[in-house]
Amino acid sequence: MKKWIAVLMVVCLLFAAAAAEKGIADEDNTSSGRFTYKGAVVDSDNLTVKLTDAGGSSGSGTTAAVKIGSGILLPTKVKKMTKSGKVDYSFIFDTDRLPEIVWVYPDGDVSAAIQLWPGDDAAQDRPGDGAAPVPAATPRPTVRPTATPKPTPKPTPTPAPAADVDDLLDFLGKDTYRDAWEHVDSGESFRSGSKGAPAKGLQAMLVAFGQDISVDGSVGPKTINALKTVQEAYGLEKTDTLDADGFEKLLVRLVAMKGTEKSYTLVSSFVDGDEYDYIRACEYYAQGMYASARYLFQDCSWGDAQKRADACIQTMPKSGVLYRNPDVRGTNTQLCIKVEDSPNTGMYVKVYTTKGVLARTMFIKGSSQTTVTMPAGTYVVKTATGSNWYGEEEAFGKEGRYQIMTSSSGEQEFQFQKDYIRTFTFNVKEIDPNASSLGSDRENWGDF
Numbered sequence: 051m052k053k054w055i056a057v058l059m060v061v062c063l064l065f066a067a068a069a070a071e072k073g074i075a076d077e078d079n080t081s082s083g084r085f086t087y088k089g090a091v092v093d094s095d096n097l098t099v100k101l102t103d104a105g106g107s108s109g110s111g112t113t114a115a116v117k118i119g120s121g122i123l124l125p126t127k128v129k130k131m132t133k134s135g136k137v138d139y140s141f142i143f144d145t146d147r148l149p150e151i152v153w154v155y156p157d158g159d160v161s162a163a164i165q166l167w168p169g170d171d172a173a174q175d176r177p178g179d180g181a182a183p184v185p186a187a188t189p190r191p192t193v194r195p196t197a198t199p200k201p202t203p204k205p206t207p208t209p210a211p212a213a214d215v216d217d218l219l220d221f222l223g224k225d226t227y228r229d230a231w232e233h234v235d236s237g238e239s240f241r242s243g244s245k246g247a248p249a250k251g252l253q254a255m256l257v258a259f260g261q262d263i264s265v266d267g268s269v270g271p272k273t274i275n276a277l278k279t280v281q282e283a284y285g286l287e288k289t290d291t292l293d294a295d296g297f298e299k300l301l302v303r304l305v306a307m308k309g310t311e312k313s314y315t316l317v318s319s320f321v322d323g324d325e326y327d328y329i330r331a332c333e334y335y336a337q338g339m340y341a342s343a344r345y346l347f348q349d350c351s352w353g354d355a356q357k358r359a360d361a362c363i364q365t366m367p368k369s370g371v372l373y374r375n376p377d378v379r380g381t382n383t384q385l386c387i388k389v390e391d392s393p394n395t396g397m398y399v400k401v402y403t404t405k406g407v408l409a410r411t412m413f414i415k416g417s418s419q420t421t422v423t424m425p426a427g428t429y430v431v432k433t434a435t436g437s438n439w440y441g442e443e444e445a446f447g448k449e450g451r452y453q454i455m456t457s458s459s460g461e462q463e464f465q466f467q468k469d470y471i472r473t474f475t476f477n478v479k480e481i482d483p484n485a486s487s488l489g490s491d492r493e494n495w496g497d498f
Contacts, residue, residue, distance in 0.1 A: 128140070129448070215235075231301070240277075242290070245269070249267045259283075274290060283336060335358070371410065371422045377407070384472070386474070390417055396416070399433050400434075401431055431454070432452070445495070
């Protein structure tokens, strides 16, 4: 399935006449400038909306959203980069469809929302057909008119009906969840000793959150402990009982975990964008994607987000071999990775076969070394270095340095001969005149 990148350039223009000529929205928010859209589209693994402020004046509050089909989607990840006075914001969305409409919120102000069109229609005056993604309790902004000598305001879109708990249950499609909801919706609460079909529904939901408990229709200490674990993991108050309000909050989080356009549309009737980002960050954390979780927590102000962001940094493992692929058998050659004069950093090493199969991984903490055995053959060696460790799934995050090692001749493949030990030494204190030099090619974090 193809996915798309839509590249959006936000340009600060100095002359109102030029803005009118290009059909740019007449924005009177002086901190955000005026906006235009370039409409370049290429293949990618994600949909990314890129905003560039030439004057660096938009501030960290600049946000974006896209309209896809009948739903509104907020980004799951935000990246910011400043270079030569220009501030780039990249908003990454979990979707595989090109957006119909792009909305920009200068400095996070929903009342100043600007609607931008994709493709070559960016400079044309077209009527809007979608509402800006705002919290359910906040009035949706009216679309601003295109800058013309006598602008005609565009009509405010009719808000979509708010979702309710039945919509969440229909989306999840589990009758047992509905049994549990009807139990608490009648005024009852789950507690130790609760039994029957409703209790099975609660237990099945906790299993969907990753808890290892029996779905036997009898709520006991294990079920209550699992409930508290889920509540704590998703920023909720831990309780010994569960009423309708508490059950609804769990339903919302279970739907949000799906990470689809439809799930976001449903969840947005219950939580605002900040709490949604928090929930998605919690899900990343639960999946071991600690770097992605941290970046989302850092851009979120809901609950204990900043505290949770700090907790995403993991303890570095001790120096040693982390993984051996059982299908790549053999111990007749060795690779030694030696790091000198790096007391506060770590190095994560991946060894691949020439067919791209991961054969071994190893970690070198600080100034130390690790040796791994493998079958003789030809391999590609990748390294990641950094000071913030996020686990084997995401290594050192976007802060890390990622490389593919190369020989003195520039080749990325190394021949490991039988009964030999090949040693790679980094941060060398004293150069060995008999040793061959190593080089490296840069590797992207996402490809490591």
